[in-house]
Amino acid sequence: MTTMFVQLRRVVYLLVLLHFCTCVAYAESGSPVNEHVFKQKAGEFEVLWNELKHSLNNAEVSVIVLGGEIRACDVYSTRALNAVEQLKRLTKGTEAEMSLIHTSTTQKEMKEKWKEEKAALQEANDVLSNVPLAVNITRKAAEDFNKTLTEMERLSNDIISEATKILDSPPKLSHSSHHIFFEVEKLVVAGIKDGKDAQSFVAREKSKVRMAFEVAKEAEEHAESLELEVESFQKYLEKHGLNPEDSTTDSQQNNQTNELPEEEKEADENTAEDANEEGNVETPENNNSSQSNTPKPSDSSASGTSPSQEEETTNSPSSSAPDNLDNTQSSDNSSSPALVHSPLLLLVSMCVLGCTAVF
Structure with a gap:
């Protein structure tokens, strides 16, 4: 019995030794299946890493584009707000100067005023035509950038998760394949670093997406206010007729109506002056002619004329005076307004001539 137990123990020792040798042999040679799976996982990780790097490059370009669109949209929003304030200021200024525009404001001032109003309307219309385009572009850029950030966040999370699995459970490789694991390990560590950088980038740049949507909304609201203000301003101008061409026409008509009475007054004054001058010139001539036709008292007494003759002589000048006047008028061919x-x-x-004849 003792001999049999000793022989059985020797057999067991041999079996254990054989199993140990078998395990050592398999461990040194490595499993081709494990090596293939490890390489496949390493390739998949590298693909994810390349996608993350490509997405990160696109995100860096997209964030620059988005920043430009945000600035452009903000500029149009500010222009819309300034245009609203400009139209309100012009409306208040026009209301304050309404009385001056229709009374003492010159045509030059009115044209300058209209140029300012026209420039303000043109600026407002330009802003209204560009704001919707800027708002749409900004929102589209924000949506695209948000999609890029979402994709980056997904890729970074996947990379970090896969890298952690590879590092925590290394595959069983042969000594000849250990260099593959070291290379994959370096790749995984670099991927983890890029994944964390991508997560930081996403957390930092998500605020710009929110800012872009806020700026677009603000610009849209300012554009709506500007549109209402433009309609109100145009209705105000049409209501009060503040068109410089119409104002010019009205002023010309007023000037013409004011000039007509002045011309009539000047014509009446000139006619009166001419009448006075002609009267002053012709009256001395008539007096001289009447005096020359009147006989002197000394002549009548010297010739010894009778009282009847004197009466005839007194009657003759009076009767000849109208004839002389008629002859004077006919010879002059003039119809003096004074006469x-x-x-x-x-x-x-006639009274002067009669008195002269009596004496």
């Missing part, structure tokens, strides 16, 4: 329209002068001259 025609002033019978007082004729009466005065």
Whole structure:
């Protein structure tokens, strides 16, 4: 029995030794299946890493583009706000100067005022035409950038997760394949670093997406306010007729109506002056002619004329005075307004002639 137990123990020792040798042999040679799976996982990790790097490059370009669109949209938003304030200021200024525009404001000032109003309307219309485009572009850029950030966040999380698995559970490789694991390990560590950088980039740049949507919304609101203000301003101009061409026409008509009475007054004054001058010139001539036709008292007494003859002589000058006046008028071929329209002068001259004849 003792001999049999000793022999059995020797057999067991041999079996254990054989199993140990077998395990050592398999461990040194490595498993081709494990090596293939490890290489496959390393390739997949590298693909994810390349996608992350490509997405990160696109995100860096997209964030620059988005920043430019945000600035452009903000500029149009500011222009819209300034245009609203400009139109309100012009409306208030026009209301304050309404009385001056229709009374004492010159045409030059009115044209300058209209140029300012026209420039303000043109600026407002330009902003209104560009704001919707800027808002749409900004929102589209923000949406695209947000998609890029979402993809980056997903890739970075996947890379970090896969890298952690590879490092925590290294595959069983042969000594000849250990260099493969070292290379994959370096790749995994670099991937983890890029994944963390991508996560930081996503957390930092997500605020720009929110900013872009806020700026676009603000610009849209300012554009709506500007549109209402433009409509109100145009209605105000049409209501009060603040068109410089219409104002110019009205002022010209007023000037013409004011000039007509002045011209009539000047014509009446010139006619009166001419009448006075002609009357002053012709009256002395008539007096001289009447005096020359009147006989002197000394002549009548010297010739010894009778009272009847004197009466005839006194009657003759009075009767010849109208004839002389008619002859004077016919010879001059003039119809003096002073003689025609002033019978007082004729009466005065006849009285003078009658008194001269009596004496």
